[in-house]
Amino acid sequence: MKIKYLLSVALLLCMPTLASAEITVEGAWVRMPPPVADTAAGYLILNNSGDADINIISVESAAAAHPEFHSMSMHEGMMHMQRMESVVVPAHGKLEFSPGGNHLMLKGLKRKLNAGDHVMFKLNTSDGHAVDVHAEVRDMRKMPDGHGGGHHH
């Protein structure tokens, strides 16, 4: 019986763990959009402490009808945004969404976002787990340079 018990414990430990246990979210924030805008950009850092890459296949938010992952790239001197269907947080690594680079694009804002407001996101992983993100809206016009991302390089 003792062996059986140990076996079931081992099985439990081997089951896929919640992605949220392996992914930690750092410094999430949303740039306060201009009053007439119906989109806003969000930024955060995702750390993956696990041994496997984690694929994030969708993002949801009560604040926006169509949240998307976007990348930024330079083409012929112009910055272009491109939608990414999914993003990967590498094993024992991180994925950064920061101004001028990858970002969450909140398209179709459902409400006005004011500085200090809180916006919740849900990131869905390919293995069926979810990562909750709690972001604060920041008015970048009032922020000193270099402190916008909540982190330092």
Ligand SMILES: [Cu+2]
């Ligand atoms: Cu964008």
